[in-house]
Amino acid sequence: MTIETTDLPSPGVTAAAGFRASGITAGLKASGRPDLALVVNDGPSQAAAAVFTTNRVVGAPVVWSRQAVSDGVVSAVVLNSGGANVCTGPEGFLDVHLTAETVGAALEVSAGDVVVCSTGLIGERLPIDKILDGIGVAVEALSSEGGPDAAVAIMTTDTVAKTAHLHVDGDRGAWTVGGMAKGAGMLAPGLATMLCVITTDAVIDAETAAAALRTAVSETFDRVDSDGCMSTSDTVTLMVSGASRAVPDPAGFTAALTQVCGELARALVADAEGATHDIAVTVMGAETQDAALAVARAVTRSNLFKAAMFGNDPNWGRVLAQVGTVPESVAAFDPDQLDVTINGVQVCKAGGAFRPRSEVDLAANREVHVLIDLHAGGEVATVWTNDLTHDYVHENSAYST
Amino acid sequence: MTIETTDLPSPGVTAAAGFRASGITAGLKASGRPDLALVVNDGPSQAAAAVFTTNRVVGAPVVWSRQAVSDGVVSAVVLNSGGANVCTGPEGFLDVHLTAETVGAALEVSAGDVVVCSTGLIGERLPIDKILDGIGVAVEALSSEGGPDAAVAIMTTDTVAKTAHLHVDGDRGAWTVGGMAKGAGMLAPGLATMLCVITTDAVIDAETAAAALRTAVSETFDRVDSDGCMSTSDTVTLMVSGASRAVPDPAGFTAALTQVCGELARALVADAEGATHDIAVTVMGAETQDAALAVARAVTRSNLFKAAMFGNDPNWGRVLAQVGTVPESVAAFDPDQLDVTINGVQVCKAGGAFRPRSEVDLAANREVHVLIDLHAGGEVATVWTNDLTHDYVHENSAYST
Known part of the structure; x- marks a missing residue:
């Protein structure tokens, strides 16, 4: 074929x-x-x-x-x-x-x-x-x-x-x-x-x-x-x-x-209103597909995370803060075991700082890849989103006028 | 006393x-x-x-x-x-x-x-x-x-x-x-x-x-x-x-x-980052308190709604679109019975346009009062939020740098 x-x-x-x-x-x-x-x-x-x-x-x-x-x-x-x-x-x-x-x-x-x-x-x-x-x-x-x-x-x-x-x-x-x-x-x-x-x-x-x-x-x-x-x-x-x-x-x-x-x-996603970054949030090590998806969606819906991406700030604290909002009944994980890697640089290991954030260069690429390891199983899922920008606010505050 | x-x-x-x-x-x-x-x-x-x-x-x-x-x-x-x-x-x-x-x-x-x-x-x-x-x-x-x-x-x-x-x-x-x-x-x-x-x-x-x-x-x-x-x-x-x-x-x-x-x-709320409007979303006519709260929160979390408020646009369509995301198991209502009043002007009656949007003057006041009547009961709840502005994006994209 x-x-x-x-x-x-x-x-x-x-x-x-x-x-x-x-x-x-x-x-x-x-x-x-x-x-x-x-x-x-x-x-x-x-x-x-x-x-x-x-x-x-x-x-x-x-x-x-x-x-x-x-x-x-x-x-x-x-x-x-x-x-x-x-x-x-x-x-x-x-x-x-x-x-x-x-x-x-x-x-x-x-x-x-x-x-x-x-x-x-x-x-x-x-x-x-x-x-x-x-x-x-x-x-x-x-x-x-x-x-x-x-x-x-x-x-x-x-x-x-x-x-x-x-x-x-x-x-x-x-x-x-x-x-x-x-x-x-x-x-x-x-x-x-x-x-x-x-x-x-x-x-x-x-x-x-x-x-x-x-x-x-x-x-x-x-x-x-x-x-x-x-x-x-x-x-x-x-x-x-x-x-x-x-x-x-x-x-x-x-x-x-x-x-x-x-x-x-x-x-x-690439043409989303006012976006400057396409962001793939991948959750691995999840117990179930639904758990991986729920955690990925929690992160992709965070205005704080998305505004940080617009500012080219690899703010993994905002990633963990969103992961933590997912109830235990939906996704099993130990907050002290969470790893976060942004564009190939592991910035968070076992729930704490690891490589310096300065090693992550977000400005160089339109695509951002955020990888979250829950260390709770073998399932993986990816959700795409984009950053929250001035232009998003502008387009959507002026849409009907 | x-x-x-x-x-x-x-x-x-x-x-x-x-x-x-x-x-x-x-x-x-x-x-x-x-x-x-x-x-x-x-x-x-x-x-x-x-x-x-x-x-x-x-x-x-x-x-x-x-x-x-x-x-x-x-x-x-x-x-x-x-x-x-x-x-x-x-x-x-x-x-x-x-x-x-x-x-x-x-x-x-x-x-x-x-x-x-x-x-x-x-x-x-x-x-x-x-x-x-x-x-x-x-x-x-x-x-x-x-x-x-x-x-x-x-x-x-x-x-x-x-x-x-x-x-x-x-x-x-x-x-x-x-x-x-x-x-x-x-x-x-x-x-x-x-x-x-x-x-x-x-x-x-x-x-x-x-x-x-x-x-x-x-x-x-x-x-x-x-x-x-x-x-x-x-x-x-x-x-x-x-x-x-x-x-x-x-x-x-x-x-x-x-x-x-x-x-x-x-x-x-009044001091929320970059906000230009304090917005009270009140849901009345709900079957239960939880239903009223769930609908109010769905609206207060909508970036599209909040960006419209920043643009002083009484876009009630974005209100209804958010109301509609609440599952029937959470809040009972008939989409064709929904009323929306913004700052005292009823812009939507029975799920459709009523008074012209031009009658709502959002620019004149910092406070915006959105009243949604579900016509499904007697419970009322209010959730406060603020608009989504350029300054919010700016503050949160530059926070850690």
Whole structure:
């Protein structure tokens, strides 16, 4: 089996055969930038799966799309930036319905097989006429090379479009997984404000696709945490065209899907609002995976730790202070046995100072690797986050004004 | 019964009879500012109680002081800024022991009745010789008017010293509760990096004092949350001199103690690092107190919400997004029934937009009052926090350098 990735930019959602996409300007953004994307599955399969935010407050598009994907069939995904359509009441739901109906009519598919995703400010109605007009333009613009355009049209505070794909040539034939994602602010373990569309031309049934997507998301998007805030709109949709006729084994498909999701998740962290460091917090020596994850998340959610990273200060005391907040019922460890290594320099051994902090040069690299050894078992887990910066505060204090 | 408070500055820990205090410069801070405080109980009672951080990683002073207070007797509290003495191994514990021995010898009390508190950077040994020399100076400086000096000596990034007191003249005689606190960064629900000493001349036994302190702390210090980070050093110590001979009923004493703790807690929020707004998040209509608290804490921990407040943006969508992260098992509510009022203007009704956000003027006041109605019961709780600002990031990225 050979696995091949090409240089950037990746075609994203149109890397796999059987898909067309477009990204156009519907006029939702005051900036005049592209704001409406469409991804269409031309089959022969229409199998699909999706994962949504676990927030109890969700946008009308999430309510609609959960229903749309429940039968394992999705023909198209329409996504807009410039407004989240959350907390917009029955009128907001009607807007989603109209959007799906319009896409369905234009593509001659059922509205019930159209997933709708929206991202932007909460609490304001979308200019629905602009969206409905824009859908006509987007359908006209559909192309088997439209993946990059679609990726641009879903950007909000993202500074770069995020696409990735993987081409697999194995015993059972050649197939491809590709995808796009947006989201730079509200990344969180429950998911993120994060819209993502993944496409594949492998032959996979809806049930297998759903299991593979759950696994891939839990190991990728669920392990990036920019600011601990969970969005009301997160949606990851996987569409299967089967156009390659190749039938991968489920484990191989899950691995490829996980790799594409992982690339997109890392791209989200790298583009997080105002970040100057991408930070990998790895917890080893844990009794269980859940314990490793809980400790890693406690550290990645600490404003004090993240502000120290912004200041290029290898302040391991703030790491230990966060580790110590995890209850004994969640993660076993002896506080006097904790080791911390930052970018290869062991600054803390057995709960106390070891190598001088001055030996750690954080300024030299964008990536920071924090390794915490709990000395309580053999499990390891990594969560990615980024530093807390002036620009994060600036972007998020001025977002809606 | 009359309750009387005088104008600021309050004498703090020396407001009550039977206490002396001092605050001096031992040379721990590079700035040359006062950094060592001593509070002594001259009796006749020596009853005491204390509450400590629930962090599993704790400083040597917390390990020592938990033991010291376990018999309900404390003769003195010695506190230093300029170093937390956390993650300093057996040597750090020896330093605490030496500190308590030196205070005990100078005051002719048992070292085991001396509480030790330290605040500052984690992971570095204290210059113990300077502390031991400083203790001699602090003992010489002890005065029944030394409360304000002591409050100054425990400041770290605090911009003002925090003192409060309450004088009660009731059926059972006149008595006073006074206190001081420091801490501006790591306030969190588990407690805060927060050192606090409370004194009273009421006649109260140690058991009653402990119960009153637990109640007072749970309703005050546990309900301020500056940045969600829990410290390794938090300590609130209550010392009882009984010098007034007045014997209040326990409920009246608890109420007075809660009022003094509440004033100090509010002063901590008001002086939180870089804050421009003090924010009260009140959740009403909750089925239980725990539900109200859980929802309020979810909101006060949101960086996105707090950055919006800094930008004077009444972004109620970020409030609802945080409310929605609280699991149904913790707080019952229907997302479509949520109301949000900000500074008296109802911006969200039944989960959707109501009055225009432009009607809320956040810039005009330092205090922001966010009221969330869950429409699920009759319980109410308030948690205080502050906004997330450029100055917070600046102070915490440059703290140890």
